[in-house]
Amino acid sequence: DAGVTQSPTHLIKTRGQQVTLRCSPKSGHDTVSWYQQALGQGPQFIFQYYEEEERQRGNFPDRFSGHQFPNYSSELNVNALLLGDSALYLCASSTGGEEYFGPGTRLTVT
């Protein structure tokens, strides 16, 4: 039974570019959350998707958007990248309770 998977594992982008990160939830999970984790900090909640809709959103600008597909997989899109967007981006899946995390995508913006 595969756990949560994310791709790519690492990514380097330039300021102003756009990026798309992908997540496949754990089998049987229908809810996907995205987090941003800066070095030395706890994960910061970006948003959560359920039934292909954004159900809740944290304090992130509109440059951060997402999507959930009918198979429950999800994408995180970030437009107009800033240096401060450099972080580990974590995806977590659940059935509404305990969340299980993927290994993350480490994004570096130069």
Added chain:
Amino acid sequence: RKEVEQDPGPFNVPEGATVAFNCTYSNSASQSFFWYRQDCRKEPKLLMSVYSSGNEDGRFTAQLNRASQYISLLIRDSKLSDSATYLCVVNSSASKIIFGSGTRLSIRP
């Protein structure tokens, strides 16, 4: 005031010691609570959920105090492998999940 606050540590304790962390939260309507551990450069892994009645899993005990709005994690007979960052997580309202900044624990031989 942060919605979820943890002592960042680091806590440096000898192997075999008992160590406890607290985590306070500001939203009295919070509904569910968890402890995660995170190893360096790895993803967080669920350690245990925290129930109102308290719960125990081997050497780990979690408690919830709704009146004072904190949760705690107690680790008994600590092992070298317990060295990690421990993250407190609060579900503050429907589907809004807040992580603390984490408490670093280092177990020395």
